Amino acid sequence: MEMTTGDVSDATRRLLQSLRMPGQPEPFYAVLKDVLQETAGFIFVTLFLVHRGETLRIFTTEDELYPTGVRKPMASTAWGDLVIGRQETFLATDLRGIRSAFFDHAKIESLGCGSAICVPIVYDGKCIGSLNLNHREHHYTKQHVGMIETFAPVLVPVLLDAVHRLDEA
Template identity: 40%
Template structure:
């Protein structure tokens, strides 16, 4: 398995943030474990807000949804634990928009919490066909999530300055 970290760190240091990093993570995660949908969301209270989507027609940037008071929110946002949904039942357990997800041919998911100062400040999300993801896919993705801390802190600060 290729070590993507040196290239991602170089992308993080280069101009054009945060889009440059988002696109580099999209590509790196596709090479590491594969995905048909890659999204990045920062946490804002009980809501999560999308800052990147590999399929913006179906999941547009700036889309928001309330996820805090859900079983998924308790696990990922409050519990700071990754979520691995291997099949459609996992998708249905986690997401109220499961019909859209399934209509896109997606049936498995990995959600990686992005942690900073003891809290989940966002998530990195990969979806693919049913049974695509396995336990061994989680750790390599979790290793990359700290790279998102500066971008998510900035996104939260910008959103809060507008209210």
């Protein structure tokens, strides 16, 4: 099913309205999960925060293999240079693209995934995180990228809240 501009606008509106709900960030994540499944579809999704020279996974739909709370030092990789450094979206449409970008490609493939979209979340000129969707091979297209890029700025307050909570802890 092809999404229309109205569908994407409605999804964005739902995400923005979810920020008003108490008990954040769980209500936002529930709506985000629904919106992403309805618009682009996914097998699994992760959201990470760039914090103090590391990445920190703060949301996942695949708790067993990709749990939240995992920190990784930011190493210089082609993927990191593209998404974090240049603040450009990564699109892998096939297994070749997955294998070239991710050291854990075997784990990704074991879940039935062969395409990915990774969209930088940018605030104040800096990449503060990335929204990462994974699906079967050849699922994602440039049209999906455009939809997900539309939602990315809505994640800024959630990531800034995560930074605030980490800095207070």
